[in-house]
Amino acid sequence: MLPVLMFPQFDPVLVHFGPLAVRWYALSYITGIVLGVILLRRLAVLAPRVATPEQADDFLTWVTLGVLLGGRLGYVLFYQPSYYLTHPVAMVEVWHGGMSFHGGALGVIAAMVLFTRRNKINFLAFADRVTVAVPIGLGLGRLANFINGELWGREAPASLPWAMIFPGGGPIPRHPSQLYESLTEGLLLFTVLYIASRRISIRQRPGFLAGMFLVGYACARSFCEFFREPDAFLGFLAGGITMGQLLCIPMLLTGIALMVHARRAPLYTGTPEPDATLATPASPGSQPRA
Template sequence: MLPVLMFPQFDPVLIHFGPLAIRWYALAYIAGIVLGIQVLKKLVTWTPRAATPLLADDFLVWVTLGIVLGGRLGYVLFYQPENFLAHPTEIVAVWHGGMSFHGGALGVIIAMILFSRRYGLNFLAFADRVTAIVPLGLGFGRIANFINGELWGRYADPSLPWAMVFPGTDGRPRHPSQLYEALTEGLLLFTVMMLATRQQKFRERPGFLAGLFLAGYGCARIFCECFREPDAFLGYFPFGVTMGQILSIPMILAGGALMFHAFHAPVYAGLPEDEESKSA
């Protein structure tokens, strides 16, 4: 039997600048958003055009606010409402961790709706290109979770080659579920989204790619939750179901509905030339 791996002790702070500190957690979000916007600038120009590169650049601020505000408020409301009501100042302490993907997703959806209305874009066509890059941020975020030694997995058989003992646990080997999520919600889902986005027949059907992302993420999250230890303050629901799995079910249903709707709606012709020149 191979020896059980010990979790490598990473410093959660990458660089110190006097009283200021840059944490891996923050760097992961920044890297995911900035890299994602660069990819988005190319995707929106693919036929039929959904926006302009300049508008994709402008969306950087909108999506950042959507992720941070939605992710934090989602965590507060979905996971620990009583605790944050008792200690409201902790709501803004995002550097301590605590971001909900499902809340962040709602925040980004609201940002896309407002942005699309502001610039006269087809919301679903724009959402298709945005959701194609979301797995990049998810992958970076899960790697940051691993570096922080948080959101570890359930007990694993000691014979599992990558079973790992995490700090703050009882010393028994566990699944590195953060890496499972980085590979499935991040790398695998990003690959699927890129392959699908390259197909013009899917880009011409507004909502299909967004639906594919929602359904794909929901399935990946439900699978990974089978290896991830639920938060201690939540535990398991009846039949061993977790909160992450419960919140993923509506995403799968919404994704399926979007894909169905996409192929029963008119073909998207692309951003009108007058709108394109106006926003260029």
């Protein structure tokens, strides 16, 4: 039998600046958002054009607020509502952890609705470009979960070459489910969406890439939940499913509906380029200068 791997004792803090500490988890959020916006700048101007690079830059603030506020509120409402109702101050104590992807997704959707209305941008076409970049942050976030030694997996056979004993998970070998999620929800999903986004025939159908993302994430997350230990305060739900799998059901159905709608809708021709500055017409009777 192969020896079981011991979890490397990573320091969750990357660097200290006096009393301030930069944590890997926070860095993963920041890096994921910044890289996502850089990619969005490139995707937004591909034919059919959706937005300008400057508008993509402006979206950085909106998406940051959507991720943080939505992710925190989602965790509070979906996972521990009774606790936070009796401890309302704890809702803002984000440094203790507690973020929900499904809540963050709803927060980003709300941010996109407000942003596209304000800038008169096609919502579904813009959502297509945004969702291609989302798996970057997902993959980095799951790596940060692994570094923190949290959200470990269920008990694994000791013969599994990569079975690992986590400090907070007792003496039993477990699946490193954080890495499974990083590879499937992050690298694999990003690869599929990026390849699909290179085809103009897909970019011309607003909502198709967003639907692909929802379906792909729902499938990847539901699969990984079979290896991930449920939260201790929730456990398994009726029928042996987890909260993560339950929340993926509406995502899957919405994704399928978006893809069907995109296939039936007229082709998207893009946002017109900004009008060039028009020369002021000469007044009647005026003579041109020599």
